[in-house]
Structure formats: C-alpha cells, structure tokens
Amino acid sequence: MNNTGTGRVIVYEPNQRVRMGFAESWIIMLRGIIGARELIWQLFKRDFFANYKQSYLGVVWIFIAPVVGIISWVFLNAAGVLVPGDVGVPYPVYVLLGSSIWGLFLSFYANTAKSLKDYSGLILQINFPHEALVVKQVAQTVAEFLINLALIIAVLIVFKVVPSWGIVFFPLAVIPLMFVGAGIGMVVAVITAVAHDVDKAVAALLGFLMYLTPVIYSPDQKSELIRTVVYWNPLAYLVGGARDLILYGEIVSPAGYTVSVLLSMMFFLFTWRLFFLSEHKVAERL
Amino acid sequence: MGDTVIKVKGVSKKFCRRLRHSMMYGTLDVARGMLGMGARTDELRPNEFWAVDDISFELKRGETLGLIGPNGSGKSTLLRLLNGIYQPDKGRIEIRGRVGALIAVGAGFHPLMTGRENIYLNGTILGMTRSEIDRKFDAIVDFADIGEFLDAPVKTYSSGMYVRLGFAVAIHCDPDILLVDEVLAVGDFNFRRKCYDKIGEIRKTGASIILVTHAMHHLTAITSRAMLLVHGQEKHCGDVTSAVDMYRRLSTNIAISDDIEKVLSSTEKLTVHDVGFYPSRKLHPGDDLTISIEYEAREDIHEVECHVAILRKGDCEFYFVGSNRSVNQSLFFPRGKGNFEITLKSIPINNGAAELTIILWEKGRIRVLFWWRNILLSFGQAIDSTGENYIKVSYGTKVLPG
Numbered sequence: 001m002n003n004t005g006t007g008r009v010i011v012y013e014p015n016q017r018v019r020m021g022f023a024e025s026w027i028i029m030l031r032g033i034i035g036a037r038e039l040i041w042q043l044f045k046r047d048f049f050a051n052y053k054q055s056y057l058g059v060v061w062i063f064i065a066p067v068v069g070i071i072s073w074v075f076l077n078a079a080g081v082l083v084p085g086d087v088g089v090p091y092p093v094y095v096l097l098g099s100s101i102w103g104l105f106l107s108f109y110a111n112t113a114k115s116l117k118d119y120s121g122l123i124l125q126i127n128f129p130h131e132a133l134v135v136k137q138v139a140q141t142v143a144e145f146l147i148n149l150a151l152i153i154a155v156l157i158v159f160k161v162v163p164s165w166g167i168v169f170f171p172l173a174v175i176p177l178m179f180v181g182a183g184i185g186m187v188v189a190v191i192t193a194v195a196h197d198v199d200k201a202v203a204a205l206l207g208f209l210m211y212l213t214p215v216i217y218s219p220d221q222k223s224e225l226i227r228t229v230v231y232w233n234p235l236a237y238l239v240g241g242a243r244d245l246i247l248y249g250e251i252v253s254p255a256g257y258t259v260s261v262l263l264s265m266m267f268f269l270f271t272w273r274l275f276f277l278s279e280h281k282v283a284e285r286l
Numbered sequence: 287m288g289d290t291v292i293k294v295k296g297v298s299k300k301f302c303r304r305l306r307h308s309m310m311y312g313t314l315d316v317a318r319g320m321l322g323m324g325a326r327t328d329e330l331r332p333n334e335f336w337a338v339d340d341i342s343f344e345l346k347r348g349e350t351l352g353l354i355g356p357n358g359s360g361k362s363t364l365l366r367l368l369n370g371i372y373q374p375d376k377g378r379i380e381i382r383g384r385v386g387a388l389i390a391v392g393a394g395f396h397p398l399m400t401g402r403e404n405i406y407l408n409g410t411i412l413g414m415t416r417s418e419i420d421r422k423f424d425a426i427v428d429f430a431d432i433g434e435f436l437d438a439p440v441k442t443y444s445s446g447m448y449v450r451l452g453f454a455v456a457i458h459c460d461p462d463i464l465l466v467d468e469v470l471a472v473g474d475f476n477f478r479r480k481c482y483d484k485i486g487e488i489r490k491t492g493a494s495i496i497l498v499t500h501a502m503h504h505l506t507a508i509t510s511r512a513m514l515l516v517h518g519q520e521k522h523c524g525d526v527t528s529a530v531d532m533y534r535r536l537s538t539n540i541a542i543s544d545d546i547e548k549v550l551s552s553t554e555k556l557t558v559h560d561v562g563f564y565p566s567r568k569l570h571p572g573d574d575l576t577i578s579i580e581y582e583a584r585e586d587i588h589e590v591e592c593h594v595a596i597l598r599k600g601d602c603e604f605y606f607v608g609s610n611r612s613v614n615q616s617l618f619f620p621r622g623k624g625n626f627e628i629t630l631k632s633i634p635i636n637n638g639a640a641e642l643t644i645i646l647w648e649k650g651r652i653r654v655l656f657w658w659r660n661i662l663l664s665f666g667q668a669i670d671s672t673g674e675n676y677i678k679v680s681y682g683t684k685v686l687p688g
Contacts, residue, residue, distance in 0.1 A: 012370055012379040015324035042410040046396045053398040053439075125393040126411055127370040127385075187320075194312035278319035280373050283366075284301065285312040 017277050025276040026269065032129030039128060043136045048143060066148045069103075070096050070155060073216075089247055090159045097243045098215040100152055104145045105177045105239065106206060111137035112185025113202070116193040116279065120286035130279050134189070138182055145174075156246075164249030173242040176261045179268035180235065186275035193282045213239055234260035290382070291463055291494050292345040292368065297377035298518075299338040299363055300330060307333045327375035337363045339518035340377070345463075350495040352505040352526060354533050355515035361498045364515070365389060365465045368496065386412070386461025392452030397441035401432055401451055404440050408455045422458045429480065430454035450477055457484050464488055466497045482508070502530050534637050534667070549657040556619065556646070556655045557582045563661075570666045571636040577628040577644065579656075583619045589649040590617040594628055596663070599639035606633070637667040 017025065033040070052058045074092045115133040116123065123130065156163055184202065192199040210216075212229050213236045221227055230236045237260040241251045251257045302308035311334070315325035330336070338360040345351055353361045366372045367379060369387045394411045395404050405426055409419040419426075427436060430451040432443070440448060466485070485508065489495060497509060505512055505526050512529035514522040516536065522529045551558050562578040569575060577594070596605040608630075610617050619626070628644075642661040647654060 008382070010370070010381045012367065012374055012381075013377075014327045014373060014375050015319075016373070018319060018322055018324040038416055039410050042407045043394070046394070046399065046407055050396045050398045122394050122411065124366075124371060125390045126387065128411065128413070190316050190320075191313060194316060195309045274320040277322065278316040281312070281315045281319055281325060284299075284372050285308060 017280060022269075022273055025273050029129070029131045029272065029276055032131050033135050036129050036132035036135075040132050040136045040139065043132070044139050044143075047136070048140055062144060062147050063151060066100070066151055069099065070151070073099065089161050093156055093159050093161050094218075094243075094247070095216050096152060096155055097246060098239065100145075100148055101174075101177070101239050101242050102210055102213065102215045103148075104141065104174065105181045105235070106203075106210075107141040107144065108138060108178050108181025109185045109188075109206060110199075110203060111141050112182040113188040113192060113199045115185070116189045116282055117196070117199075117286075120193070123283050124286055131275070134182065134186060134275070137185075138178060141178075142174075161247070163246050166245035166249035170242060170245050173238075173245050176238045176264040177242065179264040180238065183264075183268045183271035186271050190275060190278045190282055194285045209235065212236075215239060231256075234263050238264065289346045290344050291347055292343075292382075292496075293378075293380040294344070294368070295342050295378045297338060297341050297364075297367060297374045297379055298336055299360075299367055299372055300327070300334045300375050301337045301363075302331075303333045303335065307331070336518050338367065338515075341515075341518075341520050342377075343513065343520075343523055345494050345496065347462075347494060348489070348492045349511065350489065350497065350509040352509035352512035352529070353496060353498045353515060354500070354502075354505065354512055354529060355521075356536070359515040360518035361515055362389070362467055363518075365467050365496065365498060368463075369465055381463065383462025384413075384460070385463045385465065386456065386459045387465040387467075388453065388456050389465065389467045391449055391456055395440055395448070395452065398439050400439055401430075401436045401443070404451070405455055408452065409459070412456055412459050414459055426454045426458050429458070429484070431477075446474065446477075453477075453481065457481070457488070460491075461488070462493055464493055464495045466495065466499075468498055468500070502533075505530060545660065545662070546658055547660040549659060550654055551656065551658070553653070553655055555584055555587060555648070557584075558656050561644070561658065567661070567663050568666070569633065569635075569663060571634055571668045572632050575630045575633060575663075577630075577642075579626045579628075579644075580623075581619065581626060581656075582623045583621050586621050587619040587648065587655070590619055590655065591647040591649070591651060592617060592626075592628065593643075593645040593647070594630065595643045596630075596633070596635070597641045597643065599641055599662070605635055605640060606630070633665075635665045637665060639664050 020028070049059075052061060055061065057064075070092070073095045077091045077095070112134055115137045116130065119133050122128075153163060184206075188199050188202050212233055214221075214230055219227075219230050219236065219240060221230075237253060237256045240253070241257045241260075244250060244252050302311055311331060318325050341364060343351070353364065355361055363372065365387070366389065367374055368381065369385055369389065370381075371389075392404075392408065394408055396407065399407065405423065406416070406419055409422075409426075410416070414422075430447070430453075432447050432451055435443060435447060440451070443451070464485070485495065489508075495508070497504065499505060509526055511524060512522075512526040513520055514529045514533050514536075521536075522532050558579055558581050560580040562580075564576040564578065565573070591609055591611055593607070593609045595607040597603065598605060617626075640663045641659070642663055643659040644656070644661070645654060646656040
C-alpha cells in the first residue's frame, strides 16, 4: 500500500494495465518485487516456520515426505517391478534424482498456482504488489528443495555414486524449471482465483505429463512412440539436463537443452505479462 | 493538484449478484485482460449492479470526510477503490501521498506467532520498513496494551487483545491519507477513547481522513464533511448535519408494508387471528403503543410468558426488551376466544425506524405459542432534536451569590 512516495500521484483507472507495453509491465513488476523484499521475507518466515510450530516433530516433517518417497522407489526397484533401461548408475539413485527434480518443477507450479487464492484475505484487506506472493511461493519451493537435496546427496553417497563436479551448476539448471513451473502457475493462479477447479485440472494434466518425461525411466527406450514424445518434450531436456549435471557432469543433449531453456525463458516472460494484465481483476471475485 | 490529496471523478464499480455469473464474467474478464483487450467495464451484464455509481469528490490536505449510508450502500467498496484493492470500472481516482487503511485489522497475523513477531509481520504488510517498526515498536506495544502477552502466540489472545494489537500497528504507519472502516466500533470504551485521541493526533499532522461509520456521533465529532451513499449513489455531500438528517429521514420514511415475518401464528393450543397496533405503527417520540392480540385458545393456558422487544432497524441493537415476568405479572388465557393487550408507555425513540418482535411462550418457556417479528415501526423527529438518542430533560441554571 505504501510503495508510494509522498508527492507522487497514483492514478487508478479501468483497464490501466492493458495499455502498458511489454517492457513497462516487466519493469513495474520487478520494481514491485524489489520494493516488497521485506514483505516477501516476513511472509516467507511466517509460512515456512510458523506452520511447524504446533507439532512435536516440527521442521523434521520437511524431511519425512521425501524419505518416504525414496523408500517407495527403492522398494519398487528391489521387487523388480520397474525395468528402467540402462542408466549407468544404480536405479534408486537415478529415479530419486529424476523424481525430485520433477517434484521441484511440480512444486514451482503448485505453489505459484495457489498464491492468489490462498492469500485472498490479505489481497482483500491491503494493497500490495501481488507478484510478491509469487516470489514468496517460489522462494518457499526452493527452500524446501534445498533440504531435499541434502537428503539426495546422502543417498548418492550411500550408493557410492560420487556426484559430478557439474553439481555446482545445478542451481542454474533449476532456473528454467522454475520458469516453466511458475509460468504455468501464474496463469493458473489468476484463473483459479475466479474458478476454483482449474488448478486441480492442470495438476492432473501435469501428473500425466510426468510419464511423457524420462523421470522414472531412461530416455533410451526401444519404443518409437516414447522416443518421439521425449524428443519433442522440452521438459524432458530440462529435467534430464539437471539430472545429467549431477550424474555425468555434462548435459547429454546440449542442442535440445539450449532450445528448451530459451523457450522456457520466453514462456516465463510471456506468462508474467499475462499475470500482470489480469491479476488486478481478481480481488473483486475472491 | 495543489492541496488536493484525493480526486475522485465519476468513479463506478460493478459487482455480480450470482456466483455462477460472477465466475463466468471473472474468467471472461481475466481472459480478455490476458489477450490485451481489456474487460468491458462500462456496461452491466445480466445480474450485475453498480455497487458504487458515478461518485465524484475531492479531499484536501487535513480534511476529514465521513461516509454514511445503509448497509450495502457501497461505502466499503468505495474505500477499497481508494485503497487500490479494487480497480474502478469507470472514472478516475488520483491519490497523492501514503495511504493507510484501517479496513480490517490484523491482516496476515499468524496465530502461532507471538505478538512481537506479528507486529513485524503486520507492519511490513502495511508497508512499514523494518527500521520504522523498530522505532515505533514501543509505542505500538504501549498502545495495544497487551502486557506480558507480547511474547505469547496471538492465538492465546482474547479477541479484544487481537484487535487492539492489529489496530495499534495499523495506526502507527503515519499515513498522509487514512481510510477508516468501522473498526472503531470494536474494543472497550477505554481503547476507543485512545483511538480517537490517536486519530486526532494524526489529523493534527495534516493528514486527511475518510471515515465510514454508522455511529452518527462519531461523524459530528470527527468529520468536517459527510457524504451519504444510497445504492452506490451519492445522495448528499456537504455539511455533516444535513447529511445525517437526510440519512435519518431516509430510514424513518420506510413505508410500512406488510413484510412482517410471521414465524408462528398458530399451534394446537393457540391460534392468533389478528394483531392490531394503536394508534398506528407511525409514532412520535413519547407516544404510547398498544398491541392488541385476538386469540383463540383450545384449552386453558396458564402462566403464559409474553416477550416484547424493540430493535433498531438494520442492526441487532435493542431499544427495549420486556416481558410480563419482569413486572411480576401472571398471564392466563382461558379456553375460547379472547383479546389480549400489551401497552408500551411513552416510548422515547427519536427519529428512526425500529422493529418490533412479539413472542408468546408456554409456561417455563418450553414451547413457543406465537412469534411475529420484523414488525416495522417508525418514529418521527422531536422538535429541536439533533441526535438519535435525544431525550427531553428539564434544564435550569442558577448563579448563586458568593
């Protein structure tokens, strides 16, 4: 509300934002985010720590879900149910990395998608840049993943797989996934604030998309169909690239990866603009 | 703009009555927004209405404007428009300066966080910087008066403490323009007085205030101008007395139609055939009202309890509640047809509309025999009165020789 200095005149008019150019909208949102740094931090603290206050185990819960996930994959592998193809490393390690990276992508989406709906009370009471909520949700996703990552590295060491030096570039490899996940999330956030079922529909769709991406299987499949799907699926390159960095220290298909990264960037800037144009129509429907 | 801090020109906002339509329109508007077409905001679609309709006004530095009007007249919507929470559908709003809003207190409070943590959280949400909160921390704690609960989770607070803390944070954000929505109605007397003192202080710094209230004495005490909103439209904007007067007349002149809610007129023991009001349901302050109930009892009914209440129209505040028990009177309805009268003597309600409720109970209040409510009464204005709670007192002064 108070992101305005004295003396500056703020104007509210119908369809104000539609008249703004692409660059202008990005600059305004960036400025809003920078101005709301403290707000983002306070909200982050509130939601990340305060939620675990009234529980015996507290923050330990952040570890429990991924551990259960790991156990289930290892179990399925030991039971011989899954035939993943040759991946060059122990299968649990492969699938753990893949599913964690996919999970990160999904969380980017899911957390962003609920950023407006979950904060409707705040939005209705106070005027603040709503993109701060998106940033906060993304930050929370990253924080949870960092904890997850510590676990993954522990598992790698148990299976005697030494992570490649490429792991130092891993944070960079996560950014395109954020672009796609948060990008879809921002569009869904606006629509889902108006009609509450859209986020569920998209989540179901993304669940299906996981099987079209080499997350739990190797991209080297005999099936022509799967190879074609994987070839045209940008997420296959983004998820695969991030995993390759840790396991092999290089990106296996650099050309496809580069194209996918560029696409994800463009997609993000575009959805950011969509979010900017439409989110201020949301308050009255919450 | 010069000295003007708020300039509102032809501002309108529409809302939708039905959820289904609202979803549909919302999706459509969002989609149009995304496609860069802008929403069609200037005309109404089916089931839409103007919640705020073509409002224009200006507010200068240091001025205070009161917003009054019946529930649903668009006061809160107007405040949200001024605060930038809603976008106008028509017109233009210009604001100069830092806006502070007491629209709902305690925004973003987390119940498991301590009072101390929540002061920082809430302060940041309201746009204060960390160092600003550090600086004002003691003043906020002092104002909220929560004592040793400062380091307890706010979920352990009483609702009064919760509101006080929220209000304390909000009121310390040093706004150039302060928007206040009814929140002063909460808290105990002492806290309300503190709030008024603080608002007075804020006024002295030259800030402008817009205040939404139902309590007319707040208006006359704080504001220099008032605007009366009815169905989103501006009915009057100017001096407080005539705005309040118009509002009063508006509520008194409600046509007495038969929208009485006849919750229960007949049971197997008792049937009420008619209820009469004498002299009429349009009264003047100090008039007597006699309610005559024509009944038919199918058996002897002993120790009937008769409750009568007069409520202020539009809210749940009682003007009067009484029963035959409170005056130690026993009621007996013999079998057959009969007539039963209740008389309320010299009702001192001034200049307002009221609702009458009548309930007849069986002995020990085990079963309701008869229940009508929302019986509209209107009271005219006593000569020379200014307030709703106007009562006539005999008044004399005398200077005694020393």
